[in-house]
Amino acid sequence: MSREVRELAERYGYRPYMVSRYLEMLRDYREVENMLRAFEESLNQVVRCNTLKLTDCRELVGRLERLGFSLRSIEWCGEAYEVVREPEKPSLGSTHEHLTGLYYLHRGKASLIPPMILRPTKEDLVLDLAAAPGGKTTHMAQIMRNEGLIVALEPSKERIKILRNNVERLGIKNTVLLRLDGRVSSKVFGGFFSKVLLDAPCTGEGIIMIDPSRKTKTTLEDLMRHHEKQKELLRSALGSVGSGGRVLYTTCSVAPEENELVLSEVLRDWEDVKVVSLESPVKLAPPVTEYYGIRVDDRVRFCGRTYPHTHGMEGFFICLMELR
Amino acid sequence: MLDGAEVRCRESSLREILGELPQHIAEYLTRKYARATLLLCSNKITEVFMLSEVIAGVVGRVVTQGLTPYSAGFYLGRLRKSKPRFIPSINLLQEMFRETRELINAFVVADEGLKPFLYGGDILRKSVVGCYEPVRKGEVVAVLGTDKIVYGLGLSRVEGCEELKSRKDLEEVASNVFDVGWYIRGEARGERKYKG
Numbered sequence: 001m002s003r004e005v006r007e008l009a010e011r012y013g014y015r016p017y018m019v020s021r022y023l024e025m026l027r028d029y030r031e032v033e034n035m036l037r038a039f040e041e042s043l044n045q046v047v048r049c050n051t052l053k054l055t056d057c058r059e060l061v062g063r064l065e066r067l068g069f070s071l072r073s074i075e076w077c078g079e080a081y082e083v084v085r086e087p088e089k090p091s092l093g094s095t096h097e098h099l100t101g102l103y104y105l106h107r108g109k110a111s112l113i114p115p116m117i118l119r120p121t122k123e124d125l126v127l128d129l130a131a132a133p134g135g136k137t138t139h140m141a142q143i144m145r146n147e148g149l150i151v152a153l154e155p156s157k158e159r160i161k162i163l164r165n166n167v168e169r170l171g172i173k174n175t176v177l178l179r180l181d182g183r184v185s186s187k188v189f190g191g192f193f194s195k196v197l198l199d200a201p202c203t204g205e206g207i208i209m210i211d212p213s214r215k216t217k218t219t220l221e222d223l224m225r226h227h228e229k230q231k232e233l234l235r236s237a238l239g240s241v242g243s244g245g246r247v248l249y250t251t252c253s254v255a256p257e258e259n260e261l262v263l264s265e266v267l268r269d270w271e272d273v274k275v276v277s278l279e280s281p282v283k284l285a286p287p288v289t290e291y292y293g294i295r296v297d298d299r300v301r302f303c304g305r306t307y308p309h310t311h312g313m314e315g316f317f318i319c320l321m322e323l324r
Numbered sequence: 325m326l327d328g329a330e331v332r333c334r335e336s337s338l339r340e341i342l343g344e345l346p347q348h349i350a351e352y353l354t355r356k357y358a359r360a361t362l363l364l365c366s367n368k369i370t371e372v373f374m375l376s377e378v379i380a381g382v383v384g385r386v387v388t389q390g391l392t393p394y395s396a397g398f399y400l401g402r403l404r405k406s407k408p409r410f411i412p413s414i415n416l417l418q419e420m421f422r423e424t425r426e427l428i429n430a431f432v433v434a435d436e437g438l439k440p441f442l443y444g445g446d447i448l449r450k451s452v453v454g455c456y457e458p459v460r461k462g463e464v465v466a467v468l469g470t471d472k473i474v475y476g477l478g479l480s481r482v483e484g485c486e487e488l489k490s491r492k493d494l495e496e497v498a499s500n501v502f503d504v505g506w507y508i509r510g511e512a513r514g515e516r517k518y519k520g
């Protein structure tokens with residue numbers, strides 16, 4: 001490991017192996033530092049207006065402004081707003097508007113993108129394979145106008161309660177919540193679904209600005225455990241759609257081990273899966289195509305990323321696949 | 325909230341549970357959803373969900389595999405063996421009030437009274453600025469804000485709006501059964517306090 005890497009890791013408080021990988025990924029020392037610096041900046045929270053309860057989101061904006069909040073529209077997502085100023089009280093989580101489900105609170109903008117790319121309609125049979133706390137389940141329900149079907153899986157006893165609370169708070173009626181491990185979905189459902197969202201459990205290496213403990217929490221072994229589980233989940237996701245069905249894989253991590261390498265290894269056994277070029281509401285950065293001498297599957301080149309230093313949002317990876 | 329292992333779910337219909345519901349809710353549901361498929365999930369209490377056709381299909385598939393949905397479709401409320409026999413969900417009440425444009429079996433509460441209510445507090449006479457019959461002692465009443473949004477449910481301590489008027493300012497007229505603060509406080513919705 002180079003002295004430069006060690007110094008950077010020490011300066012920003014990371015485990016050195018992480019920074020070393022970032023250099024391999026971005027191939028430019030300055031860009032790595034830019035990313036680490038961006039992880040030190042806090043993000044504006046995002047309010048997603050609940051169009052199932054409100055016909056005009058300006059009503060919500062007015063109500064929040066009267067409480068002392070300042071909101072700024074996000075130009076690529078009509079119903080979402082960045083919160084640029086907050087009063088001392090109330091907090092965004094405790095307003096009456098939040099409690100009565102007039103909005104969902106996101107910690108950053110990037111999590112709005114995956115449902116907008118998957119674009120489910122009320123004709124779709126949708127599976128959300130790792131759903132709690134439900135940011136994306138509820139966003140998809142909104143896009144589907146509360147019709148059609150979303151089966152949302154979450155194995156954690158505590159987190160499925162939170163998921164249900166959010167689903168009810170927002171007045172959502174088109175979901176079936178199941179306390180189930182996503183790895184068995186293909187066994188339970190076969191190729192029943194037309195669209196699957198897999199927002200895989202991950203190290204959170206893209207949301208360090210929200211949770212700085214992630215600079216040191218994850219060991220290399222943890223990272224590899226995530227990688228193995230992500231592959232199993234992706235196989236199950238692909239096995240849960242029928243012909244022509246789509247699977248959107250996403251994580252809030254910048255780690256290639258949790259993204260491109262997962263795709264690359266799984267797609268090897270799925271010749272009949274193509275990666276669809278992304279129609280994204282924001283321009284995405286290209287994926288990593290080579291990493292420590294490993295050339296990833298050629299199809300992965302159509303996946304995309306967001307970075308904190310270039311997009312001003314969480315680091316996300318997004319990939320849309322289609323079964324022939 | 326019901327917990328996994330010992331919960332049993334089965335399909336049902338509105339007709340089967342109508343007798344358990346307060347009249348105004350039974351009438352509303354019959355008018356709007358007479359043919360709907362319901363799902364009843366029980367252990368000590370019974371949660372009632374309404375399913376669209378596509379959701380009923382999936383739930384059938386899930387149940388035949390020995391799995392139990394944690395929730396499905398439109399949560400209508402819970403049935404109990406003793407009084408109050410039915411605790412409607414916030415979403416059912418909100419929909420019913422919006423569509424019928426009529427308040428019924430409800431207290432409208434001023435902002436000062438809503439604040440403590442949303443932290444699990446009870447409702448005092450002085451915060452009630454509107455009362456809509458029927459209001460029965462020991463039965464639930466909807467709790468709305470002056471914005472006509474449903475903020476929760478109370479257990480009425482008074483028999484009718486006339487009796488409410490006769491109460492002193494600081495007297496408790498409804499105890500907290502469920503309030504929307506529970507969605508965020510994340511506590512378990514237990515039977516003891518008739519949550520949910």
Ligand SMILES: C[S@@+](CC[C@H](N)C(=O)[O-])C[C@H]1O[C@@H](n2cnc3c(N)ncnc32)[C@H](O)[C@@H]1O
Binds near residue numbers: 111132153154156
């Ligand atoms: C990144 S979070 C999902 C966030 C969610 N999609 C949202 O937008 O709010 C990943 C979730 O996967 C859950 N999870 C962990 N292991 C899982 C498994 N084997 N199958 C399905 N979900 C799993 C975690 O408990 C966590 O709630």
